[in-house]
Structure formats: structure tokens, C-alpha cells
Amino acid sequence: MKNILFKSILIFVLAMLFSACKKSDSPLTKVTPVELDSIAANYYEQYLKIYPLEATAQGDLRYNDQLPINIDKDFISGEISFYNSVQNQLKKIDYKSLSDDQKTVYDVLDYTLQDKIERYAYHPEYIPFTQFSGLPLDFPLLGSGEGSQPFKTEKDYDDWLKRAEKFPEWMDTAIENFREGMKVNYVLPKKLVLKMIPQMKAKEITTNDYTQNIFYGPINNIPQKFSVQQKEKYTVLYKDMIAKKIIPSYTKMANFLETEYLPKSRESDGINALPKGDGIYKYYVKSWTTTTKTPEEINKIGLEQVAMLRKEMEKVKQQLGFNGTLEQFINHMKEDPKAMPYQTNKEILDAFNGILKKITPNLKTMFSVTPKTPFEIRQTEKFREASASAEYIVGTPDGKRPGIFYIPLPDPKKFNITSGMESLFLHEAIPGHHYQISLQQENTKLPKFMRFGWFGAYGEGWAHYCETLGPEFGLYTDPYQKMGYLSDQMLRAVRLVVDTEIHTGKMTREQAIQYFMNNIAYDDAGATAEVERYMAVPGQALAYKIGALRIRELRDQYQKQLGSKFSLAKFHDEVLNQGCLPLDVLGRKMENWAKKQ
Structure with missing residues (x-):
């Protein structure tokens, strides 16, 4: 009985798609924007019926009573058939006749479908949940x-x-x-x-x-x-x-x-130990970074970033007058009372609100379009606090539910700002995830699958890029907060090294934890939670640095190319105005934008 509803939905989906999109008997159908949008709209409408929890998360209440068994074999088979049916409709479109905006819609939908189909070739249903997600x-x-x-x-x-x-x-x-x-x-x-x-x-x-x-x-x-x-x-x-x-x-x-x-x-610790594990990992690397970079190429980038950031940390060490090696300095930061100035949870939450107040004036000059969705800062619930990281939970486009920045505080007296505080806020909250996701969801001109879509390299890349805006916001003037920023930058660089080495069998969990603590002011528990997260979700940790480097590369490229015509606010608005995109699609979009300046 459990698959009857899904199969009925699938039949309806296919019927709707064919009736909506069959405009002629020609192999290629020249479509208007309305018709292309119809394909995209029909796809996402049926997708929400298949995945009602996503509808609930978006404030769409129609399916709040449903919980599909989406890890069942028959469900997965039907889901793949659905994706294939949408792809068949896209193949009938004359791509060359589309405008740039229409091509973006086509490219993102086509990429999304291909990625979802390919994912099931590696049997993710065998691990229906982990300690980190599910x-x-x-x-x-x-x-x-x-x-x-x-x-x-x-x-x-x-x-x-x-x-x-x-x-x-x-x-x-x-x-x-x-x-x-x-x-x-x-x-x-x-x-x-x-x-x-x-x-x-x-x-x-x-x-x-x-x-x-x-x-x-x-x-x-x-x-x-x-x-x-x-x-x-x-x-x-x-x-x-x-x-x-x-x-x-x-x-x-x-x-x-x-x-x-x-x-x-x-x-074993890495996914390479599974049957066909190397192929599984290469897929996750491609999926999370939306690039064709190999694990080896990403590992090289990571090692270069770690070396560069260690030099920057040396400067902070000298500023604070610490005598000793960088590793000793990093270990000292874990215990330095000045790095742990808080006594209560309220003090920490108040400090995060203080960061928001400090950056607010400059937000108006760096962004001409800002979200309407409300924003709140909350402590993570106790039941999941022990294994949780700081995170952003999406609000609803109608503003009825705010975007929420959750911060786990199991012991406020051990909250260490050299593990990232000002930079953490820029990443998880404003202008990071809250701006990017809220603006995306509020943009009713986008097809819904793009309004509520997600690509880690773009979404996490944007948030990580936002950390680098700290000096422009007047942040990181305190050496401990500067060390926190460098630690957050180092965190994403270390992830490139650790993720690629764990999942190719070159590094064990224990070695990864030690490498982590040699470069970042985390305690053993924090480093362990991070490394075990990478073990649970292969490739996800790569998205941050790869995406951020690409966005910074685009900014530097067009700032140099456009000279006095370059506007940072306009650049940011253009990066954000069509939501999450695969990085190659983003590159083409920004190239077209630059030509019009």
C-alpha cells in the first residue's frame, strides 16, 4: 500500500508534463519564456508532492500531513522515472533560441536532474541517515x-x-x-x-x-x-x-x-573503502563543488591555502607577542582566558546581536537589495546541541517564520572567539546565508525550483566569501577576532585537505583530528565533531572554499576589468539575483553582466 500514492502521483506528473509541453510534433519545439517556465513550474509542483517535507520547510502547508517513505526502492524507481520524463521534455527545446535568462533556467534544471539521477547510481539509500543528518x-x-x-x-x-x-x-x-x-x-x-x-x-x-x-x-x-x-x-x-x-x-x-x-x-574512515568507493567519492566531489576538479586538484589547493593562512596567523602571533611555534600559539589560544571572555549564554547571544548592530551601516553601501524576511539569533536546542554546529535555518518567503541563526552553547565559559565569532556571523547570518537564501526565496520572478534550490558550492561559497568582507565592515580589529577569522578561513582550507585525504585513504580519522588541531584553535571534541561530519557527508566540506574562491576570483576579475565602472553593490546584487547556481553557470551570468556595465 505504501507506494500506491506515489505511483498515482507519478502517473499524474507524467500526464501533466506531456500535456503542458507538447506543442507540436517537431523534434525541437521553439518555446516562449512562459512555456519554458511551465516545464519548470510543473517539475517543481510535482517535486513538492513527492517531497512534502520540503514544502513544509518553505511554508507551503498543503502536504503537512504526509511523510513519504522516500528511501523505499519503489519510491526511488518512480522518482528516477519522473526526473527522466522532465529531461525528455527539455531535450525537445531549441536551446539556441532561448534568451540568456531562459538558458540559465534550462541549464540549472538540466543540471539538477542529471545530478539527482546520477546520485542514485551509488545507492545512498543504503545509508538512510548518519549522526549528522537525516x-x-x-x-x-x-x-x-x-x-x-x-x-x-x-x-x-x-x-x-x-x-x-x-x-x-x-x-x-x-x-x-x-x-x-x-x-x-x-x-x-x-x-x-x-x-x-x-x-x-x-x-x-x-x-x-x-x-x-x-x-x-x-x-x-x-x-x-x-x-x-x-x-x-x-x-x-x-x-x-x-x-x-x-x-x-x-x-x-x-x-x-x-x-x-x-x-x-x-x-575504515573514508568512503573509498566501500565497493566502488573511489567512484562514489568522485561523484560527491563533482556534486558538491559543481566543478570537474579532481580530488587531487582540490587537495593541492587546500595545501596552498593552509600554507598561506599559516603565514597570516604568524603575524597575529607576533602582534600578541607570543614566543613559540605556531602550533604552540594555536594551542595557547585554546586556553587563553582572553579568547574565552563570556560567562553566560546571554552574554554570547548579546555579543552576536552587537555584531549585527556594528555592520548594519555598511550593509547599505555594499548591497542595494536586502531581504524582507525577519532574522533571529537563537541557542541550539539541548537535545541536539552536543553534536551540532552553528547553522542557519531558513525562514519563509512570506515572513511568517524568520530565518534563524542557531548557535550551540553547551558551555558558555568555553566559547572561544578564536574559533570564529565575527566571521561566523558573517557566514551563517548576515550577509551570508540569511541574505542569499532569503533574497532567493523572495524573488517571485524565479521559477520555484530555483527560488528554493540549493548548490553547496554557491550557497556555502557565498557565505564563506562573506567572511572576507569583515575588514570592509570594520570587523577583525581585535587580534583575537582576527585570529577567529583566520581560523574560519583555515577551517575551510583544512577541509579541502582532510576531506580529500580521508576519502582517498591517505589519512585516518585520528590523523585528520590532529592535523585539524595543528592548524585551528579547536579542542579535541570540536575537531572530532568536524572530522566525523566530513566522514558522514563526503565532499560537502569542499563546497565552501571552492565556491568562495570562485566568487572572489570573479570580483577581482571584474573590478580590474571595469575599473571605475565597477560597483561592489551591483556586483553583489548580480551574484545574488538568480539564486543558487552551479559555478559554471554563475561564471557565464557574471560575464554577461560585465559586458553591460
Whole structure:
């Protein structure tokens, strides 16, 4: 029964696409912008039906009661057929007749489809989630009432109950997929599985003291407008949901991982150890960087960047009058009280708000278009704080849900600004992810698949590039904050080295952690979390530096080429005005822009 709905949707999808796009019997159909937009619009409309959690994240409430088993074999087969059907429609288009803007739409959609299809050739379903990402980690935030799932009306409360009804089936399918991977030695590293087990046992999601369970959040905060009868009704239903759906699912997964999967997990750290692992890694490198750069080329760039940044760190060391090696200086930064000036979480959150206040005047001169989406700074929830990194959670284009900068603060007295603070804010918040993603989502002229699309090299590249704007904002004047900036730059450079060496078998987890701490002022726990993140999501960490270097390269190129005609605000606006793009598409777009200046 579980695939009937998806197959029905797929049939409808194909029918809609063919009826919308069949304009003649000619092999090539010259299309108007409206017709090309129709192909793109139909694609994304059906994509949201297939992936309703993405619709929810965007504030589209139509599918809030649905949770597809998107790791099921039949689901994946149907999904691939859907992507192929859209590609067949694109092939009928006379590409040469399109305008530059239309070609961008075509190129991005074609790239997206090819990437999604190719991904399934490497069986990602064998690892349905890790300690870093996946539905079991996202579901508690959704069900807490603090995420993108709304809890304002009776329908909202009913929608969540229907969605949660499918969660045990998703978790059972995940176990089946893990077992399929075990049969062919396609398994996670043991060191990561050991982190996943306590996540599945976390008190916040498994306690039967309902008022303390994170999934009881909507009842603890039930709307005052609900009647006494409504409150009693949902209290009973949500307790039942937690007792029968949530706790058993997480408990079963924890037991499976501990007793069955852990003994079969691998001692190796890199994805190259998997069957056809080298090919899998090359795909992820290409997918995350949107380039044809090889792991070897990226490794070389990383080593060069590390060497350059070490020289810059030496200058800060001399400024602070530290006698000793750079490694000793970096280690000193981990313990220097001046690098850890805060006592409470509130002090840290206030300091981040202070950064925003300081950069606000210059934002107006560096960007002529700014987002309407509200912005907030929050502490990461306790249940996921131990393994979380600072992150940006997208708001909704209608402004009803703000963009949120989450910062994990397990111990405020150990919050070290030389690991990045001012630079972290520029990256994760403003003008980094918040500006880029919000402007993209607010641009109603873009096809929806581009308004809500994502390419890591562009999205993370933009955010990392924004760190380099600090001096223009009047930041990094304090040597400890400057060291934090250099540490954040070094972080992304080290990632190029560590990711490419772990996943080609040249570096172990332990060697990577040591290399990390030799170059960045992280403690052992922080370095371990970073390295294990790279192990869990191969190639993702490469996107930051590769994308940032490309954007900086384009800025330098056109600043030199255009001279007095160059406007930084106009450059930034042009980079941002069509949303996330593969880097080669961005390059062509900026070339066309420069010709018009």
C-alpha cells in the first residue's frame, strides 16, 4: 500500500508534463519564456508532492500531513522515472533560441536532474541517515512546535498526527536499507555508529514523562483559543502518538544499531573503502563543488591555502607577542582566558546581536537589495546541541517564520572567539546565508525550483566569501577576532585537505583530528565533531572554499576589468539575483553582466 500514492502521483506528473509541453510534433519545439517556465513550474509542483517535507520547510502547508517513505526502492524507481520524463521534455527545446535568462533556467534544471539521477547510481539509500543528518534527527524539531511544522489550528494538530503515523514505517524501511547495505559491505564507519546510538536513546525523545518529551511541545504550548475539549482531545492523542509511534521507533532503531549494525560496521574512515568507493567519492566531489576538479586538484589547493593562512596567523602571533611555534600559539589560544571572555549564554547571544548592530551601516553601501524576511539569533536546542554546529535555518518567503541563526552553547565559559565569532556571523547570518537564501526565496520572478534550490558550492561559497568582507565592515580589529577569522578561513582550507585525504585513504580519522588541531584553535571534541561530519557527508566540506574562491576570483576579475565602472553593490546584487547556481553557470551570468556595465 505504501507506494500506491506515489505511483498515482507519478502517473499524474507524467500526464501533466506531456500535456503542458507538447506543442507540436517537431523534434525541437521553439518555446516562449512562459512555456519554458511551465516545464519548470510543473517539475517543481510535482517535486513538492513527492517531497512534502520540503514544502513544509518553505511554508507551503498543503502536504503537512504526509511523510513519504522516500528511501523505499519503489519510491526511488518512480522518482528516477519522473526526473527522466522532465529531461525528455527539455531535450525537445531549441536551446539556441532561448534568451540568456531562459538558458540559465534550462541549464540549472538540466543540471539538477542529471545530478539527482546520477546520485542514485551509488545507492545512498543504503545509508538512510548518519549522526549528522537525516530524518530521525530532523523529526524531533519538526514535532516540537519550534520548527517549520505549524501548530496553530486543529488541522495543524491533525496534520502532525497523520505525518507521525508514517514515522515507524520510515524507520523500519531505514533498518531494511541498512541491512541491504550490510549484505554488500556498504556500511558506515564504526566510529560514526557509536555516535548515532546515544542520539536514538536521547532522553528528550524517549522519555515517557510526556511533559518532558520534545514531541509533547505542541501540547505544552497549545493555543489558548482551543476549547477545553480540544485541549483534552489532543493531550490524549499526542500522548498516544509518543507512546506508540515515537518511543518504539527510536528504541527499535537504537537496538538495531547497537546489536546488529555496529558489529558489521567498518573500521575504515573514508568512503573509498566501500565497493566502488573511489567512484562514489568522485561523484560527491563533482556534486558538491559543481566543478570537474579532481580530488587531487582540490587537495593541492587546500595545501596552498593552509600554507598561506599559516603565514597570516604568524603575524597575529607576533602582534600578541607570543614566543613559540605556531602550533604552540594555536594551542595557547585554546586556553587563553582572553579568547574565552563570556560567562553566560546571554552574554554570547548579546555579543552576536552587537555584531549585527556594528555592520548594519555598511550593509547599505555594499548591497542595494536586502531581504524582507525577519532574522533571529537563537541557542541550539539541548537535545541536539552536543553534536551540532552553528547553522542557519531558513525562514519563509512570506515572513511568517524568520530565518534563524542557531548557535550551540553547551558551555558558555568555553566559547572561544578564536574559533570564529565575527566571521561566523558573517557566514551563517548576515550577509551570508540569511541574505542569499532569503533574497532567493523572495524573488517571485524565479521559477520555484530555483527560488528554493540549493548548490553547496554557491550557497556555502557565498557565505564563506562573506567572511572576507569583515575588514570592509570594520570587523577583525581585535587580534583575537582576527585570529577567529583566520581560523574560519583555515577551517575551510583544512577541509579541502582532510576531506580529500580521508576519502582517498591517505589519512585516518585520528590523523585528520590532529592535523585539524595543528592548524585551528579547536579542542579535541570540536575537531572530532568536524572530522566525523566530513566522514558522514563526503565532499560537502569542499563546497565552501571552492565556491568562495570562485566568487572572489570573479570580483577581482571584474573590478580590474571595469575599473571605475565597477560597483561592489551591483556586483553583489548580480551574484545574488538568480539564486543558487552551479559555478559554471554563475561564471557565464557574471560575464554577461560585465559586458553591460
